[in-house]
Amino acid sequence: MLDIKFIRSNPDEVTAAMKKRGMDLDLSEFLSLDENRRKILSEVEQLKSKRNSVSKEIGIMKKNGENADQLVQEMGEVGEKIKELDEQVKNIDTRLKDIILTIPNIPHESLPVGGESDYRVERTWGEPTKFAFDPQAHWDIGEKLGILDFERATKVTGARFTFYRGLGARLERAVISLMLDIHTSENGYEELIPPYMANKDSMTGTGQLPKFAEDMFKLEGLDYYLIPTAEVPVTNYYRDEILNEKDLPIKHCAFSPCFRSEAGSYGRDTRGIIRQHQFHKVELVKFANPENSFEELEKLTNDAEKVLQRLNLPYRVITLATGDIGFSSAKTYDIEVWLPSFKTYREISSCSNFLDFQARRANIRYRDKQGKVQFVHTLNGSGLAVGRTVAAILENYQQADGSVIVPEALRPFMGVDVIK
RNA sequence: GGAGAGAUGGCCGAGUGGCCGAAGGCGCUCCCCUGCUAAGGGAGUAUACGAGAGAUCGUAUCAUGGGUUCAAAUCCCAUUCUCUCCGCCA
Numbered sequence: 001m002l003d004i005k006f007i008r009s010n011p012d013e014v015t016a017a018m019k020k021r022g023m024d025l026d027l028s029e030f031l032s033l034d035e036n037r038r039k040i041l042s043e044v045e046q047l048k049s050k051r052n053s054v055s056k057e058i059g060i061m062k063k064n065g066e067n068a069d070q071l072v073q074e075m076g077e078v079g080e081k082i083k084e085l086d087e088q089v090k091n092i093d094t095r096l097k098d099i100i101l102t103i104p105n106i107p108h109e110s111l112p113v114g115g116e117s118d119y120r121v122e123r124t125w126g127e128p129t130k131f132a133f134d135p136q137a138h139w140d141i142g143e144k145l146g147i148l149d150f151e152r153a154t155k156v157t158g159a160r161f162t163f164y165r166g167l168g169a170r171l172e173r174a175v176i177s178l179m180l181d182i183h184t185s186e187n188g189y190e191e192l193i194p195p196y197m198a199n200k201d202s203m204t205g206t207g208q209l210p211k212f213a214e215d216m217f218k219l220e221g222l223d224y225y226l227i228p229t230a231e232v233p234v235t236n237y238y239r240d241e242i243l244n245e246k247d248l249p250i251k252h253c254a255f256s257p258c259f260r261s262e263a264g265s266y267g268r269d270t271r272g273i274i275r276q277h278q279f280h281k282v283e284l285v286k287f288a289n290p291e292n293s294f295e296e297l298e299k300l301t302n303d304a305e306k307v308l309q310r311l312n313l314p315y316r317v318i319t320l321a322t323g324d325i326g327f328s329s330a331k332t333y334d335i336e337v338w339l340p341s342f343k344t345y346r347e348i349s350s351c352s353n354f355l356d357f358q359a360r361r362a363n364i365r366y367r368d369k370q371g372k373v374q375f376v377h378t379l380n381g382s383g384l385a386v387g388r389t390v391a392a393i394l395e396n397y398q399q400a401d402g403s404v405i406v407p408e409a410l411r412p413f414m415g416v417d418v419i420k
Numbered sequence: 421g422g423a424g425a426g427a428u429g430g431c432c433g434a435g436u437g438g439c440c441g442a443a444g445g446c447g448c449u450c451c452c453c454u455g456c457u458a459a460g461g462g463a464g465u466a467u468a469c470g471a472g473a474g475a476u477c478g479u480a481u482c483a484u485g486g487g488u489u490c491a492a493a494u495c496c497c498a499u500u501c502u503c504u505c506c507g508c509c510a
Contacts, residue, residue, distance in 0.1 A: 045480090048478085051490075055438070060438085072491095079490070367430085373466090
């Protein structure tokens with residue numbers, strides 16, 4: 001969330017920023033509530049101050065055996081008034097919080113202004129794969145090889161689920177291992193295996209709640225949600241904690257299944273493993289010093305790219321435009337891998353700097369050299385989405401006979417050179 | 421699931437109605453002494469919100485939320501979490 005003091009003193013800047021996101025934000029209710037709150041607050045605090053000092057007097061009088069009935073009665077009345085005003089403040093606080101929790105982050109000035117198609121291409125790596133034959137889509141390749149089974153998954157669970165079978169399952173596992181090995185051994189991230197469910201506070205901390213409840217799976221009768229990304233448990237790992245400046249940046253990677261209801265995306269990517277209710281992802285999360293969080297974003301993106309380079313998969317990196325970044329993000333790079341069947345680059349990683357937006361929600365702070373406590377900056381990125389990586393491998397490495405060559409980097413994990 | 425115990429500052433830990441934002445210790449910061457891979461002495465050391473140009477002042481916070489009271493870390497209720505024992509279980 002944004003700093004309430006910042007909103008109070010720069011309301012026009014905030015509305016202008018939201019405009020860039022394509023959002024009309026009316027702050028008038030917020031501002032008047034905020035002003036009203038401060039008015040009532042100072043009134044009730046004066047009353048409390050009075051009650052505190054008089055109560056002290058009463059204590060002394062009673063000890064001396066004097067009669068304090070008059071003061072006791074007065075303070076009884078003051079207490080009633082305090083209760084009433086406290087209630088008002090509480091109601092206003094609730095409303096203010098409701099509002100501020102639904103205001104997204106301010107897009108960074110380096111972003112192109114615009115919508116989904118106004119991204120900026122930063123760099124491309126490799127060339128789109130060329131074929132001497134008509135390349136198939138990964139779902140056809142997978143089904144023919146008997147390594148992906150969509151039909152039975154539909155029977156067992158429902159739409160947008162998949163069974164991986166045999167070398168398909170092994171390929172998924174190999175990709176996971178390769179990614180984790182790169183990030184832990186080479187890129188210096190400490191691995192975590194997080195819970196796959198998280199509570200409401202955690203979901204609020206990273207920004208999934210209160211606004212995006214319908215995108216998640218919630219457990220019946222509990223305040224637990226299936227995580228849509230390991231970002232949630234890993235970022236909230238340090239919720240309500242004060243970190244040491246000398247430990248920054250803290251870097252974690254985590255493999256986890258991710259669960260998304262994909263509400264509102266009914267027509268899109270209905271075939272294959274691009275958009276599933278459950279998928280695997282290796283996530284990178286950083287807790288950084290505000291001074292250099294944008295440098296850390298560059299590094300994090302490079303760390304994710306490394307996996308595609310190792311797999312020799314062509315990709316490009318784009319900077320999302322102001323209207324296309326996520327709710328909590330100030331700046332996002334998408335890494336897009338080449339998918340021959342789509343004849344286009346498709347998102348395989350999203351790397352974002354959230355500045356102090358999540359840290360303020362989740363109350364993650366650090367103590368600086370002067371001993372002052374400040375919010376950290378949080379960042380995260382996929383390193384990478386596993387299912388989409390498998391899809392990219394199947395499509396880019398497919399052969400005319402329907403077999404798929406195993407990328408060199410995966411062979412130690414696969415035990416075979418070709419899937420056929 | 422049953423029974424019991426507990427939750428206090430960065431950490432440990434005292435505190436059963438007023439003089440407690442909270443003893444003492446550890447850690448950390450600064451100063452002094454000493455002088456070298458010891459030690460000793462002194463001072464300081466929570467966060468949030470509000471008011472103020474500022475020094476500063478006020479309010480709140482002893483797991484969370486309610487309640488009792490003129491006054492709550494302290495009493496009552498609910499919730500959450502932790503620990504111990506029993507049961508069940510991969």
